Amino acid sequence: xxxxxxxxxxxxxxxxxxxxxxxxxxxxxxxxxxxxxxxxxxxxxxxxxxxxxxxxxxxxxxxxxxxxxxxxxxxxxxxxxxxxxxxxxxxxxxxxxxxxxxxxxxxxxxxxxxxxxxxxxxxxxxxxxxxxxxxxxxxxxxxxxxxxxxxxxxxxxxxxxxxxxxxxxxxxxxxxxxxxxxxxxxxxxxxxxxxxxxxxxxxxxxxxxxxxxxxxxxxxxxxxxxxxxxxxxxxxxxxxxxxxxxxxxxxxxxxxxxxxxxxxxxxxxxxxxxxxxxxxxxxxxxxx
Amino acid sequence: xxxxxxxxxxxxxxxxxxxxxxxxxxxxxxxxxxxxxxxxxxxxxxxxxxxxxxxxxxxxxxxxxxxxxxxxxxxxxxxxxxxxxxxxxxxxxxxxxxxxxxxxxxxxxxxxxxxxxxxxxxxxxxxxxxxxxxxxxxxxxxxxxxxxxxxxxxxxxxxxxxxxxxxxxxxxxxxxxxxxxxxxxxxxxxxxxxxxxxxxxxxxxxxxxxxxxxxxxxxxxxxxxxxxxxxxxxxxxxxxxxxxxxxxxxxxxxxxxxxxxxxxxxxxxxxxxxxxxxxxxxxxxxxxxxxxxxxxxxxxxxxxxxxxxxxxxxxxxxxxxxxxxxxxxxxxxxxxxxxxxxxxxxxxxxxxxxxxxxxxxxxxxxxxxxxxxxxxxxxxxxxxxxxxxxxxxxxxxxxxxxxxxxxxxxxxxxxxxxxxxxxxxxxxxxxxxxxxxxxxxxxxxxxxxxxxxxxxxxxxxxxxxxxxxxxxxxxxxxxxxxxxxxxxxxxxxx
Numbered sequence: 067x068x069x070x071x072x073x074x075x076x077x078x079x080x081x082x083x084x085x086x087x088x089x090x091x092x093x094x095x096x097x098x099x100x101x102x103x104x105x106x107x108x109x110x111x112x113x114x115x116x117x118x119x120x121x122x123x124x125x126x127x128x129x130x131x132x133x134x135x136x137x138x139x140x141x142x143x144x145x146x147x148x149x150x151x152x153x154x155x156x157x158x159x160x161x162x163x164x165x166x167x168x169x170x171x172x173x174x175x176x177x178x179x180x181x182x183x184x185x186x187x188x189x190x191x192x193x194x195x196x197x198x199x200x201x202x203x204x205x206x207x208x209x210x211x212x213x214x215x216x217x218x219x220x221x222x223x224x225x226x227x228x229x230x231x232x233x234x235x236x237x238x239x240x241x242x243x244x245x246x247x248x249x250x251x252x253x254x255x256x257x258x259x260x261x262x263x264x265x266x267x268x269x270x271x272x273x274x275x276x277x278x279x280x281x282x283x284x285x286x287x288x289x290x291x292x293x294x295x296x297x298x299x300x301x302x303x304x305x306x307x308x309x310x311x312x313x314x315x316x317x318x319x320x321x322x323x324x325x326x327x328x329x330x331x332x333x334x335x336x337x338x339x340x341x342x343x344x345x346x347x348x349x350x351x352x353x354x
Numbered sequence: 355x356x357x358x359x360x361x362x363x364x365x366x367x368x369x370x371x372x373x374x375x376x377x378x379x380x381x382x383x384x385x386x387x388x389x390x391x392x393x394x395x396x397x398x399x400x401x402x403x404x405x406x407x408x409x410x411x412x413x414x415x416x417x418x419x420x421x422x423x424x425x426x427x428x429x430x431x432x433x434x435x436x437x438x439x440x441x442x443x444x445x446x447x448x449x450x451x452x453x454x455x456x457x458x459x460x461x462x463x464x465x466x467x468x469x470x471x472x473x474x475x476x477x478x479x480x481x482x483x484x485x486x487x488x489x490x491x492x493x494x495x496x497x498x499x500x501x502x503x504x505x506x507x508x509x510x511x512x513x514x515x516x517x518x519x520x521x522x523x524x525x526x527x528x529x530x531x532x533x534x535x536x537x538x539x540x541x542x543x544x545x546x547x548x549x550x551x552x553x554x555x556x557x558x559x560x561x562x563x564x565x566x567x568x569x570x571x572x573x574x575x576x577x578x579x580x581x582x583x584x585x586x587x588x589x590x591x592x593x594x595x596x597x598x599x600x601x602x603x604x605x606x607x608x609x610x611x612x613x614x615x616x617x618x619x620x621x622x623x624x625x626x627x628x629x630x631x632x633x634x635x636x637x638x639x640x641x642x643x644x645x646x647x648x649x650x651x652x653x654x655x656x657x658x659x660x661x662x663x664x665x666x667x668x669x670x671x672x673x674x675x676x677x678x679x680x681x682x683x684x685x686x687x688x689x690x691x692x693x694x695x696x697x698x699x700x701x702x703x704x705x706x707x708x709x710x711x712x713x714x715x716x717x718x719x720x721x722x723x724x725x726x727x728x729x730x731x732x733x734x735x736x737x738x739x740x741x742x743x744x745x746x747x748x749x750x751x752x753x754x755x756x757x758x759x760x761x762x763x764x765x766x767x768x769x770x771x772x773x774x775x776x777x778x779x780x781x782x783x784x785x786x787x788x789x790x791x792x793x794x795x796x797x798x799x800x801x802x803x804x805x806x807x808x809x810x811x812x813x814x815x816x817x818x819x820x821x822x823x824x825x826x827x828x829x830x831x832x833x834x835x836x837x838x839x840x841x842x843x844x845x846x847x848x
Contacts, residue, residue, distance in 0.1 A: 330644035
């Protein structure tokens with residue numbers, strides 16, 4: 067018995083939002099935690115952040131960007147379809163301060179994580195500023211949802227098609243230089259972006275948590291695929307993270323580790339496309 | 355002609371050695387994930403069963419961690435009553451197809467067998483082989499032998515973790531009429547039986563079939579449900595009359611040497627999980643979880659998991675598989691049979707070498723493994739001679755993959771959620787009393803979460819002991835057995 071998809075919505079090209087039945091995760095999940103899913107019985111286990119949850123409806127919201135076979139299969143699913151396996155909530159929740167000024171810096175799909183974090187931070191009485199980055203306007207996701215909760219939202223696009231032109235780090239620099247007293251920064255997005263966010267805050271001594279996204283297999287501490295180096299020590303992101311002190315994190319190692327299976331991921335996707343083509347060709351032949 | 359009735363002669367096969375078991379030749383099997391020993395046919399199984407002399411003191415029963423009446427089932431096989439034999443085994447062990455394959459019989463029932471006289475060239479009875487035959491026979495003939503369950507007691511029991519300890523406890527408690535639910539964190543049942551033990555040692559179809567047998571007994575399985583995360587242990591305990599923890603030893607150790615986070619370095623857990631649980635050897639057709647195209651690989655360690663890793667690696671068709679171990683052959687903890695199979699398959703043993711660095715190939719991935727040559731010194735606490743470095747002798751092997759199989763600790767996913775549950779802080783194991791009872795009165799624990807890491811059958815033996823205690827707890831409120839009732843077969847396990 068899988069987990070039924072209740073709603074499916076395209077947020078941006080190749081980026082889907084799903085509301086999925088998962089009662090216990092809806093009840094127990096917290097901002098910063100993730101789930102592991104498999105789309106079918108041959109599927110790999112991939113981690114996705116819990117973007118939102120509705121304990122009353124017994125549903126959680128996940129956001130998936132197409133980067134490989136699994137996410138392509140997932141994003142082709144719709145309401146009524148079942149996700150074969152879904153386990154969670156995994157990882158440690160974001161540590162939520164109270165009465166502080168916190169800046170959440172999200173990039174791309176990372177905004178799906180910023181969303182519940184902003185909510186949790188607001189609920190705990192913090193002042194929350196969100197900086198949301200995207201390459202271009204049509205890839206910006208969840209702006210409305212986050213704007214509704216945050217005290218202030220700054221949008222940046224690399225190409226200037228929307229919001230401020232430039233990187234999230236420019237906006238963050240401006241905030242700091244403008245005299246905003248920032249107690250903490252939480253960042254989630256592409257690894258390179260997180261690395262530079264941490265480089266931006268470090269000279270100012272602003273504590274910065276980075277939500278890491280290493281490769282995982284089981285997600286329960288059993289395999290160690292997700293190990294990252296923080297403060298010179300090996301940590302398992304699935305059980306000790308995914309959030310770590312960004313100033314202590316070895317981002318370059320993470321980038322290298324994330325790239326290890328790229329040739330295989332490409333082969334898997336090509337193989338999947340070939341299979342789809344073959345099936346389409348067969349269907350056409352049957353019609354003739 | 356007088357017709358004096360003769361005393362009926364015992365039908366015994368006097369062969370000194372075990373009936374040979376056919377094997378897939380090493381040269382063939384390294385190209386597939388099929389089983390290595392092919393198992394007995396009916397004739398071979400009967401022949402081997404008849405080697406049992408039905409001696410009076412039956413040491414084998416005490417030698418079996420779950421106390422199977424071995425002479426009785428062998429006798430039934432000798433009479434070709436396979437169904438009766440299966441029934442006899444299932445009184446004590448509902449997983450014969452699994453235990454026949456993965457139990458170290460040479461250290462248990464077969465070691466103490468009256469026939470066992472190695473100095474006289476006489477083998478013990480091939481208990482494991484006949485047991486496996488029965489398990490396979492049941493499967494081939496679609497024979498479902500569901501043990502009779504007692505009338506429902508109305509008591510609800512939670513089993514956390516579906517590994518060997520949990521499956522055994524679930525079976526025993528269901529038989530006693532309790533309402534049993536098994537909670538498993540992963541998407542497949544069996545714990546280490548699924549993710550750890552390779553297909554060629556234990557086909558997954560066999561495991562799943564044995565689990566189906568449990569479902570037939572009314573045991574419910576909830577998959578993808580990591581207790582401690584999906585639900586607190588406290589809440590699980592509230593919903594059940596008694597709770598069993600068998601979450602195993604799933605936290606892999608690393609060596610703490612330079613280069614351990616390079617691409618291409620795996621824990622044995624990850625390597626085996628990718629291949630076994632996720633079916634990575636079928637990638638990309640038939641499984642989506644990738645396994646690299648490995649050319650040269652070093653497996654570090656010499657336990658059963660190391661042998662499984664090396665032999666699994668071999669089947670992925672690399673040029674060479676090294677097995678690097680810091681002591682000598684004599685100290686290898688793996689089963690003799692596993693070491694033998696690994697050697698047959700051409701695993702290159704590099705003994706008395708201890709890794710000191712994994713060398714970067716310049717691209718953030720493994721290029722070589724650098725080792726310190728060792729020699730054996732004085733015995734250590736474990737009684738094995740301690741390896742000591744040989745000054746100045748460093749060796750390096752060019753490899754692209756390193757698998758570390760040097761042990762693991764109990765998985766903290768559950769215990770992190772219940773800080774007041776008594777445990778050994780250093781080892782991470784849950785503390786239990788003589789009745790496998792934890793510091794929570796209604797909660798029992800067994801298997802690697804208690805021992806820190808042992809074998810499948812020991813976990814099963816403990817699962818049984820815990821189930822007995824839980825039954826007493828559920829019926830009388832006191833897990834301690836009245837004097838003389840406790841099964842002594844499990845002594846020494848806790």
